[in-house]
Amino acid sequence: MNLIPLLLVIPLAWALLSLLLPRLPIGLLALAGIVLQLGTAAMLWNNVQVHGASSYAIGDWVAPLGITLVADGLTVTLLAMTALIAVVCAFYAIFYLRAYEKERRYFWPLFWFLLAALNGIWLAGDLFNLYVGLELLTLSAVGMVTLSGERHALAAGLRYLYAALLGSLAYLLGVALLYGAYGTLDLGQLSSLLDANLMTQLALALMTFGLLMKTAVFPLHSWLPPAHGGALAPVSAILSALVVKSSFYILARLWMDAGDALMPVSAAQLLGTLGALAIIWGGWQAFRQSEIKMLVAYSTVAQLGYLMLLFPLAIGQSQQSAVLAWQGTMLHLLSHGFAKAAMFLAVGTLVLAVGKKRVVDMAGISAKMPLALFAFGLASISIMGLPPSGGFNAKWLLMQSAIQSGQWHWVAVLLVGSLITASYVFRVFSVSFQKDADPQIRSTHPALDLSALLLAAIAIALGFAAAIPVELLTLPEDML
Amino acid sequence: MNFWLPLLVLATSLVAALFIFTLPEERHALRGSFNLLAAVVKIALVGWMIIAVANQQTFETRFTLMGDIDFVLRADALSLLFAGLSSLLWLFTTIYAMGYLEGTPQRSRFFGFFSLCVASTMGVSMAGNLFTFLIFFEMLTLSTYPLVVHKGSAEALRAGRTYLFYTIGGGVALLVGIASLHALVGHTEFVETGVLRDVSPDLYPALTAIFVLLIAGLGVKAAIVPLHGWLPAAMVAPAPVSALLHAVAVVKAGAFGVVRVIYNVFGVEFSYQLGVLVPLAAVASFTIIWGSIQALRQSDIKKRLAFSTVSQVSYIILGLSLFGPIGTMGGLVHLLHQGIMKVTLFFCAGIFAETLGITRIRDLNGVGKRMPLTSAAFTIGAFGMIGIPPVAGFISKWYLGWGAMEAGLHWVLGVLLVSSLLNAAYFLPVIYRLWFARPAPEWPDEQIPAGRFETNPWLLLPTVITAAFSLGAGVFAAAAWSPLSWAELIAVREYLS
Amino acid sequence: MQFAFDSMLGLGLLACAAGVFWSRDLFRSVVMFIAFGLLLALTWVRLEAPDLALAEAAIGAGLTGVLLLDAIGHLRQHNEHSPRNHWLLPLLCCIALALLLILSFNARPEASISLPQLVAESLPESGVEHPITAVLLNFRSYDTLLEIAVLLVAAVVAMALNDGLAAAARTSTEQSNRDPVLAGFTSRLAPVILLVAIYVLWAGSYMPGGAFQGGAILAAGLVLLKLADFHIERYAESLLRLGLAFGFLVFLAVATSVMIGGRPFLTYPEAFAGQFILFIEAVLTFSIGLILFSLFNQSPGQEVPHDN
């Protein structure tokens, strides 16, 4: 029984279970489902490590007629990350949602549909299948953002939905052009067929615009902060750690698998500049935010800028710096996932305990909530890219790639980015150490701090055990 | 066993930190005893390693972090010099801190981060390559920040912000230096006499730039003049923090980094050939003079001691940049001596503040009668700083001068002379006030009455011991296990092989 | 003659779209939108895509139009203030986009893979004669599975937002003042609609039709009943909710049960492929009908918006 379809069936089945049988203990049901999924992801991870990449034709129809699912090193690492973050967020949500009775009923079905869409996207090898996966992801994410039903959540949900729909249409237009030109939708086949003509260039440009819109890269990022900042803590953790990365994953696959020879160097540098602007603008906005969740949301906008540095460092550069850039970007994607999820969970616990949202209301909490603050600290070490953390190793790889390809301006961007990140992170810390303020806090369940700590510890552990995922993240074959 | 020992030394304080973090606030006894136990175990392990390394054994922990980068902990002669100093002084400072923080809130948090700091100092001392060194160097920054802002007052938070601004900026410079070195050379291992001996000349400008970046990054923590701003500001921290961290651990980590870069990365011959040693000596000398002049102008005891640290650390860097075994020995031994003496001085400053509430120098009149032992310890420390025999300071200044003569840099001798005079200028008036000035009729805000001891025994005991150590290091300098002989052992290995 | 009709149809489409975008009154925009939908249905016929014509008419123009009209009904004022003033730059970008697209159409490389032949060759094993149903429910059935999931998620979010409302606000207060003409007409029409839906479903396996078109027609019938004040959903609230997810449940169950037999995911046994597809389509039609109806029924609106 092949493992790949299991990763799709489990979340969809559990979505139905939690939708149709609300009287069951939803939390425990969810946990059982996710542990099963984590087990499957782990088994798939190790058999890809042993036997190498494998593909799976659905319905026994071989591409281009049917849809194939591809599980190579990168896919499997991302599947394992998704399962791990989902387990911890589910465990956190069971205790966190006790304070939110109304949202509990519909949180779990949407959570499972979102997970199914994510797994579908990581595994998909077909362009139109990716489109439907993105739509399922968007609708369930918008559903989770608007769960609370208050006015600001609805406005954030609407803004997110409109931006995502516009992005999806641009992506679909690109797919339409590619199908019109080459007659196939399978990414593997396309990567050998693509050649530089106006239709292909325009198609890839449109798809890039659509995916940039969905990844909230700098000029198109205005929908992300209200959506991630306003949502419930486990929701914003999953959105920032996983959902935003899926469209970047498609972009990276598209350019690195199929179009690496097609992207002109000037376009790659433009994407890099957008990334740099995102780092600086996002960081500056985060520094100026008064609400702590908005601060973390703008930090996501900034950190996504680092991912965009993949293109200038890989396209048109030497083979060695391209491999380093690819590994550095994917390691950053991983460690940012864990660290940002830990940060949102920790901040969620603090907001739940203090009852107020602003950074200044957090005065003196280091005495009252040491574990949550410690988790926030560990996570911010990885976000800032200070050793020993996964974030630092990723920054190191990107820096090596920039130095080897002689592009020192990206080294400067990396450094300025970590300085700005340090400025807004330590703003939270200096507030929390004030001695005379003693905030009244509600007691929160220790499980909340434990889950944030676990995720933060994984981000730090990535600093020491980065060798394991990095080997698996070898560049797609045709680039080597 | 050779693989696990360095990791074990690191683990003792890491485990202690994590355990103490989870301890509830009121468990004072358990926390105190656990702290002391960890300190004693660490000293025992480091002692064992010192003996083993003396007869040519090596300890190394190595595992691959990522691709071509390894995480290496190696205990060689140089690393044990710094590790020995830190672990010894950590024991005394822990005793002192337990006495000093009696009855104050947040002690679990304090001692947790305190052990984390020493764990990173151990990591800095035993790092086997620049990458591991950077990991623990940045961990030191992160774990000292909560100690600087421990009091939580607005002034402490401002000091914390300046501290972060300097140290994270330094960290960034260091990161760029190490990254470009790694890109240029392919690895950043510490090798006995340096890695870069046979590098082609057209790389010299790049290597000089990297050298400047590395020294700038390390210079922030070694408080070289333009980058020293955080040290006087950080004096707002509690006394044990200023004593162990800002006089020993953090500042020495910077100096130790400079030693590693010059001796084990660039190699002292190559750096001399590259022509970077003389400008470094110039910068160090300027810092010595400038630091001493600033110390003269300070009216607060701890601020004066802080500026004195700024200038004293540059003695070490001066010694290192003197091309020759004697100069190196002078620098290395001063690393140890200055540590012991400065800790004593900061302990005394802490006692004056805690017992009689004195923080300004002009209130010190006649304190000698009221607190003879503390004043005696302060005097020994001050004499050491000035370089008066038989205290340890004299030995290191003697070797520095001798090394300068060997290296043919006669102006360095002048610098030593002028700085010693300046040291005398800012320490002797304090000593005069202590012993010969007429005491005020009564001490306005005296917290600890003069019982059987002049102050809280927990504070007095470590101060007296460290004073005795600084005296002993001077008198028994020629003995087998003295700091001087250990420095000689290192210098011999650095130059001959 | 054909070219004249096509150009008329194309220009008609553009006129309707212009009408939608530039009429001041929202109600007129929505009406133009429905007209656009009908013209688009005609276009699909011209492009030899009868399935799409059916779907566009039933779902695109029909159901979306109903949802929009229902939304407009609850807005207090229909026209809105002037749009943003900076319009030159967006205009230029959009014109450039259109030109680029059209230019790129003829800079098209020769297609190396011809999917229609592949579909024609493997049509016999797919169990149905109509190629589009074969593609939808056999070759790319995974897409359809995800598509039903998308519909279900939309329904779930609608339910989530509605449960948030105070229960009182939802139950419409007015008693059943049924409009006799509408009621009479609807009660006679409903069985016919049901019959047409089932026929379209049944025909799907060998001629244009299928689950989606059948479901849309079923939904249209249910909406008509709701408008004629036959509140069927009050009787079986939980049954209705089960019905929403029933189609997806069956489709997933079938897809996974074949895996137990050792076949890959979503592979129907060759001999019974046709029966499997028909069974799945039947259940999907029922479910899609209910989902589309609940999207109409769940939309909040009775409560008068307060002015803040």
Add this chain to the structure above:
Amino acid sequence: MTTDFWFACIGAVLIAMALFTFIRHTHLLRRILAFNIMGSGVFLILVGLAQHQRQTDPVPQALVLTGIVVAVAATALALIIFRRFYQLSGRTELDEDQQ
């Protein structure tokens, strides 16, 4: 200038018109209309381009069918959230969009 190519060009113009309205108008309902028409334009290009000078291709037609259903789901969701937002705030634009 076959029928397919003609309608593909019409699709392109529709997309341009819809995008222009999407950018200029901030009224949420008008944007839903623009989104739907843009979707129809993309579907026209998908089928028209695929069948231009080639035989009728069932695959793009199946894709468009799926696209239409997904579009109706997204539009329904947008409408439901908009009406709930309108109920709570009484406004038809998002906050920052207003002049």
